[in-house]
Amino acid sequence: MIKHARPDHPIHDLVVRRWSPYAFSSRDVSTEDLRSLFEAARWAPSSYNEQPWCFIVARRSEPAPFEQVLQCLVEGNREWARQAPVLALTVARERFKRNDKPNRAAEHDVGLAVASLSVEATARGISVHQMIGILPDRAAEAFQIPEGAHALTALAIGYPAGPDEPAADVLRTRDQTPRQRKPLGEFVFGETFGTTSAIVSGA
Amino acid sequence: MIKHARPDHPIHDLVVRRWSPYAFSSRDVSTEDLRSLFEAARWAPSSYNEQPWCFIVARRSEPAPFEQVLQCLVEGNREWARQAPVLALTVARERFKRNDKPNRAAEHDVGLAVASLSVEATARGISVHQMIGILPDRAAEAFQIPEGAHALTALAIGYPAGPDEPAADVLRTRDQTPRQRKPLGEFVFGETFGTTSAIVSGA
16 A cells, blocks of 8 residues: 655655555564664754754554553554554653743744654655644653653654555555645745745746 | 765665755746645645645745745844745644644644655755744734734745855855754653663664
């Protein structure tokens, strides 16, 4: 199962192939691959180079910590995410280290880091399915996340289930829904918010 | 001037080459390239596929709207960003369209979209320099951004200035500072927040 984007304008293969499956293969992700994924996150840009992102990572091969991360997801996500070989929580640090002022870009910059991680994953044939549906308070307690930081999202990391691998029908069905996006004209604006940019509408 | 990442673990060339210059070339970015950049943003993942990102785009070749975006940046950013051939503001929609509930992931997902745009840019030899230093209220007024949405960051988009192109010495100097990042052990955790993951520390 591979679900490519269907772009209206040419985009790089790594953007086309990135996709968030529900049905994961039981195949493990190697330590070397995981290091490269987090290394890619590391080189994301951030406001004042603060790098406000942290990750709490657990592998299914170690049942106790894996279950602990799983219990930090909302129930609907637990069902499918427990099949992934690797789970991670993202954590945003809310203040700048150098002056303790609030970092308005913290959550945004976690997004930049996770996207960079996903590029590396895609290049290695690995999929990342992000979830906003987590229980931040439970995560704070379970992993002793200190004041000034909070869990924001979770990531399921692994290989998409192949056609011959076991996966619940309901997940297969979810994975077969077509990928849809708004057209460019609905979010690339020019003179005012809501007015399509000439870049999009021009000849 | 090209400033590559110096990774500790192998990462894809597009992650290595992504970099935020201060000194931009006067060379324009083509409409085709810009369409592909926003197309890449379009295919980013988002919470409930809400796609909460919008962009307000201006080209230096059209002085009035370009100046209008420029005036939405804090002064320190205006100085160097005015050299870029393209400026954009990112705007986050704060609520889900389908039920009007707050979208906790909105700013995070803007980050995902901009990172995707940056991948496409890097693949085309184009650089994107993101700024959190903007004036959201001024942007709201200038571009009639409605209630329920807010400007979050700005992007300077263009080609980095070549060694023979004019660029202020102060910008050249800023571009020559070495790229630095925290080691993986400081943000990839395992059993508790702050404890380095075995993925990083293991043999």
